[in-house]
Amino acid sequence: MSGVSTLAGGQGFKKTYYKRQLPCPPAIAFASAEGRQVFAEALAEGHMNGFFRLMEQFSTQDEPAYCGLASLAMVLNALAIDPRRTWKGAWRWFHEHMLDCCRPLAEVKERGITLPQAACLARCNGAKVALHRYGSVSLGQFRQQVMEVCSSGEEHLVVSYSRKPFLQTGDGHFSPIGGYHAARDLVLILDVARFKYPPHWVSIPTLFEAMRHPD
Amino acid sequence: MSGVSTLAGGQGFKKTYYKRQLPCPPAIAFASAEGRQVFAEALAEGHMNGFFRLMEQFSTQDEPAYCGLASLAMVLNALAIDPRRTWKGAWRWFHEHMLDCCRPLAEVKERGITLPQAACLARCNGAKVALHRYGSVSLGQFRQQVMEVCSSGEEHLVVSYSRKPFLQTGDGHFSPIGGYHAARDLVLILDVARFKYPPHWVSIPTLFEAMRHPD
Numbered sequence: 001m002s003g004v005s006t007l008a009g010g011q012g013f014k015k016t017y018y019k020r021q022l023p024c025p026p027a028i029a030f031a032s033a034e035g036r037q038v039f040a041e042a043l044a045e046g047h048m049n050g051f052f053r054l055m056e057q058f059s060t061q062d063e064p065a066y067c068g069l070a071s072l073a074m075v076l077n078a079l080a081i082d083p084r085r086t087w088k089g090a091w092r093w094f095h096e097h098m099l100d101c102c103r104p105l106a107e108v109k110e111r112g113i114t115l116p117q118a119a120c121l122a123r124c125n126g127a128k129v130a131l132h133r134y135g136s137v138s139l140g141q142f143r144q145q146v147m148e149v150c151s152s153g154e155e156h157l158v159v160s161y162s163r164k165p166f167l168q169t170g171d172g173h174f175s176p177i178g179g180y181h182a183a184r185d186l187v188l189i190l191d192v193a194r195f196k197y198p199p200h201w202v203s204i205p206t207l208f209e210a211m212r213h214p215d
Numbered sequence: 216m217s218g219v220s221t222l223a224g225g226q227g228f229k230k231t232y233y234k235r236q237l238p239c240p241p242a243i244a245f246a247s248a249e250g251r252q253v254f255a256e257a258l259a260e261g262h263m264n265g266f267f268r269l270m271e272q273f274s275t276q277d278e279p280a281y282c283g284l285a286s287l288a289m290v291l292n293a294l295a296i297d298p299r300r301t302w303k304g305a306w307r308w309f310h311e312h313m314l315d316c317c318r319p320l321a322e323v324k325e326r327g328i329t330l331p332q333a334a335c336l337a338r339c340n341g342a343k344v345a346l347h348r349y350g351s352v353s354l355g356q357f358r359q360q361v362m363e364v365c366s367s368g369e370e371h372l373v374v375s376y377s378r379k380p381f382l383q384t385g386d387g388h389f390s391p392i393g394g395y396h397a398a399r400d401l402v403l404i405l406d407v408a409r410f411k412y413p414p415h416w417v418s419i420p421t422l423f424e425a426m427r428h429p430d
Binding site: 016031040043044049055059064082087088194195 | 230231255268274279297303410413
């Protein structure tokens with residue numbers, strides 16, 4: 001199956017969007033020629049071990065304020081944690097709508113979650129969590145954590161950041177980190193707003209700065 | 216975040232499942248050590264170009280009979296076809312529930328779709344489609360098609376097959392093909408029933424045999 005380019009037209013489309021243009025730079029789109037090259041190099045470096053399990057569970061946030069829940073559901077599924085309750089039919093599997101402890105889902109739908117609430121949600125669903133607030137680690141320590149997590153494949157990292165330093169529309173956002181490229185100091189953001197931006201590589205210092213964003 | 220192994224217990228879990236064990240062989244699990252090695256080699260061979268866009272849109276079938284719809288939604292999104300209608304809020308993006316031409320969704324939910332219906336659905340949503348029925352191409356021609364599609368990155372392949380030759384539970388199923396490893400003659404199946412089986416590599420001859428399955 002191959003694509004036919006279609007152009008949206010007519011009044012009805014004026015206030016709707018087919019994605020947003022990913023600002024490159026500062027980002028490098030995952031599926032671009034450069035992005036594929038970065039990926040191959042990061043794989044060869046041994047910093048893409050976490051990618052495989054995360055990619056298996058890559059999903060789309062179902063509501064504007066569910067970026068935190070979608071990121072957590074991805075990671076809980078990637079960690080192969082049994083939710084001990086059914087999703088649909090006979091199947092036990094995490095969906096963001098099932099992450100209903102710590103804060104009522106109706107409130108999350110209105111206002112999203114904070115970093116401590118994300119940690120609470122992950123814990124009450126069976127994950128071991130280490131929460132690092134901005135200011136508690138240096139840039140160098142953050143880089144070391146990213147590298148260790150991405151090469152282990154046994155743990156995963158979710159970041160809370162502002163989209164502004166990446167020149168992207170919107171502001172506070174959660175997404176999991178999918179890999180690290182040491183030679184170019186880049187991290188792969190598996191953006192759960194997939195209807196808006198594709199996954200993309202950004203520099204560690206820019207992500208670190210973006211994480212200064214208050215909850 | 217790292218995982219805590221949990222054991223499901225109690226009467227309530229007797230008839231529910233946390234995934235199924237992927238039979239290996241004949242499959243090789245995508246995220247296993249061997250699967251990661253196969254992936255790295257296939258990438259080096261130049262047969263993973265289609266993988267990047269597909270992986271960006273990898274999703275889970277929402278209903279037992281929606282494997283065809285979920286596979287199509289993945290591919291339509293990977294091809295960056297504008298659905299010309301909104302999914303949620305202001306965003307235009309394909310979700311399987313939006314694939315409602317050719318056959319009423321209520322019927323699809325009951326009985327799934329056939330290969331010609333899948334082709335019809337893809338066409339009426341803006342894709343260029345080449346439909347190949349089992350028997351119309353030889354094993355060698357199929358292998359050649361898989362190789363060309365996986366290395367182009369501009370088109371994608373969805374297969375309709377029986378799970379039985381792979382010793383998997385269930386029978387007729389649709390999923391997109393995510394890559395090809397020439398030296399070992401393996402294809403990557405991005406199984407949309409992600410709550411059941413992870414993505415896996417299988418041999419081209421076994422997949423070809425599995426495609427003999429009647430609609």
